[in-house]
Amino acid sequence: MAFVTRENITDQVLEVFEKTPNPRLREVMQSLVSHLHAFIREVEPSDPEFELACEFLVGLGKATSEKKNEVILASDILGASTLITLINNVKRAEAAGKMKTESALLGPFWRKNAPHYANGSNISRGPESNTSDQVFEVSGYVRDANGNPINGADVDIWQASPLGFYENQDEEQPDMNLRGQFKTDAHGKFNFKSVRPSGYPVPVDGPCGDLLRSQLRDPYRPAHVHYMISKPGYQVLITQVFADDDHRLHTDVTFSVVESLVGKFKKRTSPGEVGYSLEYDFVLQAGEMQFPAPPIP
Numbered sequence: 542m543a544f545v546t547r548e549n550i551t552d553q554v555l556e557v558f559e560k561t562p563n564p565r566l567r568e569v570m571q572s573l574v575s576h577l578h579a580f581i582r583e584v585e586p587s588d589p590e591f592e593l594a595c596e597f598l599v600g601l602g603k604a605t606s607e608k609k610n611e612v613i614l615a616s617d618i619l620g621a622s623t624l625i626t627l628i629n630n631v632k633r634a635e636a637a638g639k640m641k642t643e644s645a646l647l648g649p650f651w652r653k654n655a656p657h658y659a660n661g662s663n664i665s666r667g668p669e670s671n672t673s674d675q676v677f678e679v680s681g682y683v684r685d686a687n688g689n690p691i692n693g694a695d696v697d698i699w700q701a702s703p704l705g706f707y708e709n710q711d712e713e714q715p716d717m718n719l720r721g722q723f724k725t726d727a728h729g730k731f732n733f734k735s736v737r738p739s740g741y742p743v744p745v746d747g748p749c750g751d752l753l754r755s756q757l758r759d760p761y762r763p764a765h766v767h768y769m770i771s772k773p774g775y776q777v778l779i780t781q782v783f784a785d786d787d788h789r790l791h792t793d794v795t796f797s798v799v800e801s802l803v804g805k806f807k808k809r810t811s812p813g814e815v816g817y818s819l820e821y822d823f824v825l826q827a828g829e830m831q832f833p834a835p836p837i838p
């Protein structure tokens with residue numbers, strides 16, 4: 542190899558990577574370095590700017606704890622998580638044909654092993670359960686790509702409170718509050734009671750918060766419910782359904798709101814009824830059931 546120059550360094554790095562035995566790792570790392578070097582040549586970071594970038598990355602790790610995953614948050618607010626989700630959506634739809642449900646990013650708040658409940662149960666067990674005007678009845682059908690009901694699918698739900706906090710962020714809420722796992726019946730149906738979630742700001746006490754402030758960005762997400770739906774023989778569907786009356790549908794800080802995932806949060810108007818209801822149906826694609834790593838324990 543020749544001595545390193547500003548002109549040849551990219552080719553030198555790519556050549557060294559050539560002998561990587563794993564072809565996918567070789568492809569990914571060569572592409573990463575090509576784009577990284579092109580970015581550096583375009584931006585020409587100063588030494589203090591480079592130090593700041595390193596500090597930001599170290600800060601992501603330091604701000605990550607059992608309560609919060611700042612690395613995933615960074616990926617979310619850069620639009621990277623949603624872009625990956627949308628690319629994989631297209632692959633899934635091409636593979637499967639007509640019917641599909643769009644995915645949405647997992648986010649930093651999914652916890653494994655939420656309590657199992659019978660259909661119709663209430664997942665609101667904290668002080669928020671007194672906010673009776675926020676009563677929330679949620680139901681849906683889970684079907685395969687041909688429209689047949691899927692019996693015995695696991696529907697894992699997590700959502701924020703009417704104050705906009707997940708239970709792990711809020712001392713007032715009991716452990717695993719506003720989280721639950723349900724099973725679909727023979728018609729593919731599941732249903733549960735809860736309280737209407739509120740939109741919320743992503744955590745802004747770490748480096749992601751510093752970045753958002755320096756970009757004058759609104760840190761809020763519109764109100765939504767998270768769903769993870771699974772059954773052996775089908776790909777795990779991870780998605781979110783957004784409140785159609787939320788004024789932040791077009792300014793989600795994580796860029797997650799695709800049109801098909803906006804659900805009708807219907808005001809209940811029958812005598813004696815208060816609150817809202819949401820009916821939203823889901824389609825699972827055949828394939829391997831593979832769960833993500835939980836961002837927090």
Ligand SMILES: [Fe+2]
Binds near residue numbers: 648650701765
């Ligand atoms: Fe969320």
